[in-house]
Amino acid sequence: MLPDEPRDDLKDGQKATRVRQEVTALLESPSFARSKANRALLNYLAEEYLAGRGEAITEYAIAQDLLGRDDDFDPTTDPIVRVRMRRLREGIAAYYDEHPDRDMRLEIPRGSYVPGLVPVLSLSARATMHTTPDAGASVTEYASPKPAPVRAATVRRSRGFGVIVLLGLALASCLFLYGAQVSDVSPPLESAQPVVSAYPRIAILPFANFTEDQTHDEYGKSVQHQIAGDFGRFGRAEVDVLSSVADKSALTKVDYVLSGSILSVGREIDLTVELTDAQSGEVLLQRRFVQSVEQGDFYAALRAVSQQVSGTLTAQGGVLSGIDGVAPSGRFHCVVLTDDFLDGLSPERFQVAHTCFQPLLVDLQEDPIAAASYGTLMLHAVPGFPFMDVAALPEEMYVTAEEVTRYAERLADRYPNSDVVFTLLGAVHNATGDTDRAIHELRHAVDLNPANPTSYGVLAYAYMAADLYEEARDAALEAIRISAAPQPYLYLPVLMSGLVHRNARLVDMARQHYAMQQEPSRDVVLLAAAAMIGDTAEVARLKAMIGTPEDPLAGLRGFVRGEIGQGALERYLEAVGVNVPDAPCLSSASGNVNRELVCPP
Structure with a gap:
């Protein structure tokens, strides 16, 4: 003892x-x-x-x-x-x-x-356990292995609402094999094998002071360190912080170089950012970022502009993930293939990503980004969930709601500091109807990495499912603000908030962007929006397209789950002569319970 x-x-x-x-x-x-x-x-x-x-x-x-x-x-x-x-x-x-x-x-x-x-x-006793472990004894408390840095993959415009679960990507088979690995194979840190990174490396240089005040030179390092820290939270690339541009030898060991200039410090922070290919010198991005400085708090403004920079470059769908021809083999390659699946939710692309992941399942336990990606594809392979029609998949690829929930919970136990893991866990709980738990996990994900637009986007959908439309609007707008290229699905919570709160200006803005969403139910939402703002020409056009479906909200009830949201859609649709029946039972039993429906088992 x-x-x-x-x-x-x-x-x-x-x-x-x-x-x-x-x-x-x-x-x-x-x-x-x-x-x-x-x-x-x-x-x-x-x-x-x-x-x-x-x-x-x-x-x-x-x-x-x-x-x-x-x-x-x-x-x-x-x-x-x-x-x-x-x-x-x-x-x-x-x-x-x-x-x-x-x-x-x-x-x-x-x-x-x-x-x-x-x-x-x-x-x-705790100190004894940590400082003097016996070589032959098991260690009962240990730090989780440091997550392997990972590079983001492109998320192009996704069809349907599959993207709401976004974050990483992932596969939907060999669940029991990998589930056992996550839950049972958890070696102490001392015995963990080093992980060879499969992701790109970025060198970040101090920012040059181009203001007229030389005292602003000190801010060059502050900007560099803040951006490097925010990049590191994503875990999608290895980051090197270089002391000067003169360190040429270090630049030969990286894939990309991030540099920039400070143009103004005062009422606002005005930065230019440049990303170049370290080997060819090709400029891949040049962009300007401006952030107001409120009440003279430079560092609060710096954090805000750094979130925009890191989200634009490093988040899923960001600039790095969109560069063609740089995907290495291994885990990141599979992540890219899963991104391709999310761009249209094609069963064929799903199976390509599945094949890619098969030889790498053992490695995933040390890679929270790839593991969360794997879990995201699991979520799309649950029959009855509203993300994808799984009928075209082999049945051995199907996953149950219980299995993907167990998988996500085990992953969260293993990586309690990974925002993408908690985004997956929140998406799983939202899909199964446990919106309170979903919101809790997703708010935790946002706290872990406030620069990740994915977490805000999924949180917006969880708020929408819980009929919390002000919160849904704010989360979606934040995701839009820090996204490199905001996806159309992000505008649904904004549009629904406008419908619920009768805000015609908000509805008109959101519908312009949501119209780009490739989803059959899109036209139903747009019809309700047109009815709300009195766009009679658009009402006539969309009614002709929609026809007389038995239940026009059938494709939306898995997301717009509460009485307030469904009531708003029903009110505007019926005002233009589109009948909406009472809410039917969902295929998700927990979803029915959450909506207080009495349904047969």
């Missing part, structure tokens, strides 16, 4: 007393005081356990005794208990994260509803 390690030898009476103490501490904490649902569920589980009925607690019992479900409650179509238990476990874990001094902690293991006590190592 390690020094100062607490012992788990409490007698039954002592254990019951400690359980009561921990439950009381949790219930009296501010976070539980704000969550009636967590308080009620913890009280219920604790009372049943302390009354000696712990082993009799079941999903059915919780649903019927606590949540008011009827005798016909079916957990396969109503995941309410699993959702509540997950949130309770998250609340308990958050409490103990804030109170690391407690020598015992209450835990409810997954797959069980019985509260238990787990001894917590003292600080000295």
Whole structure:
């Protein structure tokens, strides 16, 4: 036993007393005081356990005794208990994260509803584990291997809403093989093999001061370091920060060179940025970026303009991913092929990407970008999800909602600092109807990398599914602001927000861009927009194109999921004579539960 390690030898009476103490501490904490649902569920589980009925607690019992479900409650179509238990476990874990001094902690293991006590190592014991590991012993706490830097791939204009899940790319087969790798093959850092990067390398030079004030020379390094840090968050390229232009030897080891000039520092930061091919010297990009300086806060403005630079160059669909002829073999090549799949959601391209990933599955466990890409393709291969018609795929490529959820959760456990991983996890939860969890994970992704337009775009769709249209509009507009070339799908949350809030100017702006979306349901949305702003000529044209479908919202209900959004579309469509039936059941059982529909299993 390690020094100062607490012992788990409490007698039954002592254990019951400690359980009561921990439950009381949790219930009296501010976070539980704000969550009636967590308080009620913890009280219920604790009372049943302390009354000696712990082993009799079941999903059915919780649903019927606590949540008011009827005798016909079916957990396969109503995941309410699993959702509540997950949130309770998250609340308990958050409490103990804030109170690391407690020598015992209450835990409810997954797959069980019985509260238990787990001894917590003292600080000295933890230090012993980290500093003096025995060569023959297993290490129970270790840092995750550093994510391999990765280069972004092109995301061209995507057909349908498949792009909303965007972020990386990824494949939809060999799930069990790779799922086991992510969950079970997690070697300590000391034994991890170094990862050979398959992605391009960028050298970033200090920015030259072209203002008339020499005191602004100091800002050259500040701009360089800020942009390098934001590039690094994407993990899509290796970044070298060079001390001067004179370091010619370093330039021979990179693929690209990023340089720039500071034109103005005052009321605004005015920068020019240039990207060149390190070998040929060809200029690949020249662009100017301007950001207002509010209240004299130069560094806040610098962070904002750096996000624009890094998002434009390094994000999915950015400049680097659009350069032809530079894709190396290996993981990045597969990422590019998956990008090609997202450009039109072609089953043929899906299978090409699948074939590319097959020999690389083992390597993916050390590459969060490629692994998240793999998960994104999984999401597109779930029958019943609204992203792609999978009928043309071989059935062995199909993935269930449970499998892709488990995959994404394991990936998030392995890479808690990867924004693309949490964007995938949020997209998965949104697709399965758990919008609260989706919004939580996607906001975390945005916090991890506020320069990534993908995270904002997927977050906008999660807000839209939850009928939070102001938030959906703001997230979509931020994604548009920092995108190199904003994709048409980003304008749907903006357009829907305008319809919901009767903002004709917003609707008119958004519809111009959304009209570029290649999706059958596009014309239905555009018809509602034309009806809202009184564009009678466009109403007549679109009505003739749409005809009389049985359910004009059929292709939209998986995204515009709430009563507010669907009600707005229904109101404007019926105003011009297009009948909209009541919402039908979705193929996603959890989606039906989220929309409070009573549907057959």
